[in-house]
Amino acid sequence: MQTEPAVETVTVKVDGRAVEVPRTTPNWQGNPEPTTVLQACKHAGIEIPHYCYHPKLPVAGNCRMCLVHVAMPGRPGPDGKPPMSEDGTPKVFPMQLPYEPGTPRGVIGCATGIIPGMEIYASSPETREMREAVLESLLINHPLDCSICDQAGECKLQEYSVEHGQPESRFAEVKVHKPKAVDLGPRITLDAERCVMCTRCIRFTADVAGDDALGIVNRGSYNAISTYPGQPFDNNYTLNTVDICPVGALTSDDFRFQMRVWFLKETKSLCTGCGTGCNTVIGSRENKMYRYEPRRNNAVNSDWMCDAGRLDYKWIGREDRLTKLRGPKGDITWPSALQEISGHLANAAEGSVAVVTSARQTNEELFLLKKLAKRYKALTDAVPRKGEADHLLVAGDRNPNTTGAQLTGITTKRVGSRLAAIAKGIASGKITTLIVFGEDVTQHGIDATLLGTLKLLIVSDILPNATTKKANYLLPGCAHAEKRGTFTNVKGRVQKFTKAFEAPGDAMPEWEVLHELVHAVTGLDGFNSIEGLFNQMAGEVKAFKAAGLTWASLGDKGADVKL
Amino acid sequence: MKVDRTELTWWERLYLPTLLNGFKVTLRHFFSWKRSEVYGDKQKNYSAKTTMQYPEEKWDVPTGYRGAPYLVKDVDDKTKCVSCQLCEFVCPPRAIRITPPGDSGVVDREGAEKMPKEFEIDMLRCIYCGYCQEVCPEEAIYLLKDNAITGESREELVYDMKKLLALGGADKRAYDHHVQDGVSDGIKKWETKTREAREQPKFH
Numbered sequence: 001m002q003t004e005p006a007v008e009t010v011t012v013k014v015d016g017r018a019v020e021v022p023r024t025t026p027n028w029q030g031n032p033e034p035t036t037v038l039q040a041c042k043h044a045g046i047e048i049p050h051y052c053y054h055p056k057l058p059v060a061g062n063c064r065m066c067l068v069h070v071a072m073p074g075r076p077g078p079d080g081k082p083p084m085s086e087d088g089t090p091k092v093f094p095m096q097l098p099y100e101p102g103t104p105r106g107v108i109g110c111a112t113g114i115i116p117g118m119e120i121y122a123s124s125p126e127t128r129e130m131r132e133a134v135l136e137s138l139l140i141n142h143p144l145d146c147s148i149c150d151q152a153g154e155c156k157l158q159e160y161s162v163e164h165g166q167p168e169s170r171f172a173e174v175k176v177h178k179p180k181a182v183d184l185g186p187r188i189t190l191d192a193e194r195c196v197m198c199t200r201c202i203r204f205t206a207d208v209a210g211d212d213a214l215g216i217v218n219r220g221s222y223n224a225i226s227t228y229p230g231q232p233f234d235n236n237y238t239l240n241t242v243d244i245c246p247v248g249a250l251t252s253d254d255f256r257f258q259m260r261v262w263f264l265k266e267t268k269s270l271c272t273g274c275g276t277g278c279n280t281v282i283g284s285r286e287n288k289m290y291r292y293e294p295r296r297n298n299a300v301n302s303d304w305m306c307d308a309g310r311l312d313y314k315w316i317g318r319e320d321r322l323t324k325l326r327g328p329k330g331d332i333t334w335p336s337a338l339q340e341i342s343g344h345l346a347n348a349a350e351g352s353v354a355v356v357t358s359a360r361q362t363n364e365e366l367f368l369l370k371k372l373a374k375r376y377k378a379l380t381d382a383v384p385r386k387g388e389a390d391h392l393l394v395a396g397d398r399n400p401n402t403t404g405a406q407l408t409g410i411t412t413k414r415v416g417s418r419l420a421a422i423a424k425g426i427a428s429g430k431i432t433t434l435i436v437f438g439e440d441v442t443q444h445g446i447d448a449t450l451l452g453t454l455k456l457l458i459v460s461d462i463l464p465n466a467t468t469k470k471a472n473y474l475l476p477g478c479a480h481a482e483k484r485g486t487f488t489n490v491k492g493r494v495q496k497f498t499k500a501f502e503a504p505g506d507a508m509p510e511w512e513v514l515h516e517l518v519h520a521v522t523g524l525d526g527f528n529s530i531e532g533l534f535n536q537m538a539g540e541v542k543a544f545k546a547a548g549l550t551w552a553s554l555g556d557k558g559a560d561v562k563l
Numbered sequence: 564m565k566v567d568r569t570e571l572t573w574w575e576r577l578y579l580p581t582l583l584n585g586f587k588v589t590l591r592h593f594f595s596w597k598r599s600e601v602y603g604d605k606q607k608n609y610s611a612k613t614t615m616q617y618p619e620e621k622w623d624v625p626t627g628y629r630g631a632p633y634l635v636k637d638v639d640d641k642t643k644c645v646s647c648q649l650c651e652f653v654c655p656p657r658a659i660r661i662t663p664p665g666d667s668g669v670v671d672r673e674g675a676e677k678m679p680k681e682f683e684i685d686m687l688r689c690i691y692c693g694y695c696q697e698v699c700p701e702e703a704i705y706l707l708k709d710n711a712i713t714g715e716s717r718e719e720l721v722y723d724m725k726k727l728l729a730l731g732g733a734d735k736r737a738y739d740h741h742v743q744d745g746v747s748d749g750i751k752k753w754e755t756k757t758r759e760a761r762e763q764p765k766f767h
């Protein structure tokens with residue numbers, strides 16, 4: 001076994017308890033920097049309240065929320081020895097104001113590096129008093145809009161006020177009122193009154209998104225976040241500022257006044273917008289999805305996701321979702337549909353079947369489709385979806401699982417190159433059965449008249465289109481939020497997503513349907529749990545096998561396979 | 564356990580005197596001019612009679628009684644509820660269902676930014692606990708005195724926002740309370756804020 005290189009550590013005292021912490025910690029760009037007081041306390045299991053500090057942004061040190069009282073070891077004397085107290089331990093000196101000895105002086109935890117022997121008083125009366133004072137000054141002009149503020153329930157100002165603030169306001173004067181409901185950009189609304197001037201949004205957009213669009217205007221209690229006059233805040237990453245804004249100053253137009261956050265159930269999921277596969281959290285209530293939020297995965301998306309992907313969920317709840325299972329004679333039940341389809345397929349000759357599937361289906365589904373196809377030596381392919389890649393997250397490949405389709409053998413390096421052959425096969429009458437999963441093939445060279453010449457057209461999809469209209473058997477499928485499974489991203493990271501809510505009507509997870517079909521048609525036994533199915537696939541697909549994947553080892557953040 | 568049976572006296576065993584005693588109580592009430600606490604003000608007009616013509620007539624429940632929860636409007640007859648959904652969250656039997664307004668906010672007064680698109684209380688579910696009234700940061704929902712909620716179907720007893728606002732009416736109660744405390748417009752905090760903002764020097 002390979003041993004980890006020894007981490008150089010430093011011992012400091014947090015609330016009287018000695019803790020050993022790494023000397024350096026990765027900064028927002030991942031480069032080592034001296035560990036700070038705030039990070040050392042985190043190692044000790046104590047959270048130092050903070051607004052402007054964010055692990056993925058450059059340190060600004062402007063909010064002062066993280067003030068803590070500390071004591072430093074003395075400098076070595078002329079004899080080279082540090083000053084000692086009577087009991088023989090090194091003496092520490094609590095920090096105090098230079099011009100007012102006796103008054104404790106705080107340091108900002110987010111930007112003060114630790115030194116060996118330092119003592120951090122994370123919950124001393126002095127520290128508590130500093131926090132109280134900072135909160136009081138932050139609340140002077142704060143509107144206390146909580147009842148109409150979307151942030152309520154996940155607001156750091158609320159949380160810290162309850163935990164560290166004063167029970168009552170001493171401010172009797174009229175508050176400064178700043179602009180409310182300012183349209184900052186096409187997707188963001190700013191409430192300037194609620195801003196605590198932490199500049200997280202400014203740093204994010206300048207340093208991470210690379211669009212120096214925001215700044216602070218005016219002075220003193222009148223200062224406010226603003227864009228350059230006439231320039232809307234509009235890049236593909238703006239909504240991340242809503243996530244990192246610790247208060248309700250920046251709100252998402254899409255989520256504004258839609259639902260209170262305490263009703264939202266959080267489910268770990270993935271974005272399906274492109275091949276990057278950003279890790280997300282779905283916020284849903286009673287079978288309705290309200291939002292995506294990015295979930296930290298340093299190997300994939302850090303703490304961010306793009307706006308386009310974030311807003312790409314509306315189709316899940318669309319009114320015209322396919323909810324009815326349909327056979328040649330109208331409505332049908334799953335058991336009879338599966339029985340009839342397997343009956344038809346059992347008689348199909350080799351080479352007379354073709355499969356067109358979407359690279360938006362999961363690894364498991366593609367694996368099962370490939371098994372089905374093998375039985376008939378069927379032509380299989382997926383449909384490519386291309387866009388422009390950007391500097392941060394967005395991949396040129398707009399399918400979430402092209403790699404999965406390639407690894408399972410559904411398609412080749414040149415995705416979609418066999419589609420023409422399939423169309424020709426149908427035209428020549430060689431292919432009489434077409435299985436389509438999640439694509440409108442009429443848009444990809446197999447038009448409606450051609451589909452009309454087929455003996456059997458089995459279509460699974462989520463939304464209606466020209467292909468679903470032609471289907472002999474229409475199997476309503478599930479969105480990723482309604483089932484479990486895995487995707488493989490463009491870099492070969494296999495990641496899983498979980499089920500957030502129930503699918504509408506007859507819709508069933510495609511892998512369950514395919515599992516039944518494969519079993520009935522090929523006689524091969526499979527697993528009827530997603531865990532078992534994944535592990536079986538991991539044993540059969542070469543790349544997955546080489547990486548030694550198991551469902552359990554994927555964890556929440558996925559695992560890499562070699563491409 | 565053994566229960567001791569006391570022997571009845573011969574007078575008690577006579578039976579008739581006890582019966583007559585009962586009649587006496589009935590007659591005393593029948594001719595009574597004394598007002599009963601329970602019937603309160605209503606009794607004024609019917610002082611000699613203890614039978615109340617329920618349900619045409621209803622007694623006045625004492626102050627503090629927890630009747631049906633209704634939405635109240637402010638003194639200008641505007642919706643006070645801001646759709647914070649705290650009552651929906653706190654309601655133990657989940658009798659309340661609020662549809663938030665979405666981005667536009669839909670408000671009928673200045674400054675509040677939002678009010679519910681729809682607000683329903685299922686009176687069959689409500690247990691009259693009063694938590695909604697207690698939790699409401701806007702003093703927009705009160706358990707008023709209505710106590711005989713009847714209907715002919717379940718649907719009818721799901722009161723929508725229009726009905727709840729009509730039944731709740733303009734909020735004299737909370738307003739008077741605030742005036743007593745010396746904050747005459749504390750009850751209209753959103754309007755006050757908007758006015759303050761307008762009065763302060765402009766800046767951009």
Ligand code: SF4
Nearest residue numbers: 145146149152155248
């Ligand atoms: S930012 Fe926080 S404290 Fe301020 S109104 Fe919103 S929820 Fe309340």
Ligand code: SF4
Nearest residue numbers: 195196198199201245
């Ligand atoms: S808008 Fe939010 S993130 Fe930006 S400075 Fe204000 S509080 Fe911080």
Ligand code: SF4
Nearest residue numbers: 654689690692693695
């Ligand atoms: S009184 Fe209690 S049960 Fe009835 S609506 Fe209010 S919170 Fe719910």
Ligand code: SF4
Nearest residue numbers: 644645647648650699
């Ligand atoms: S608690 Fe009050 S303001 Fe909030 S939704 Fe209920 S009635 Fe409306």
Ligand code: FES
Nearest residue numbers: 050052063064110
């Ligand atoms: S978190 Fe340290 S100053 Fe803001």
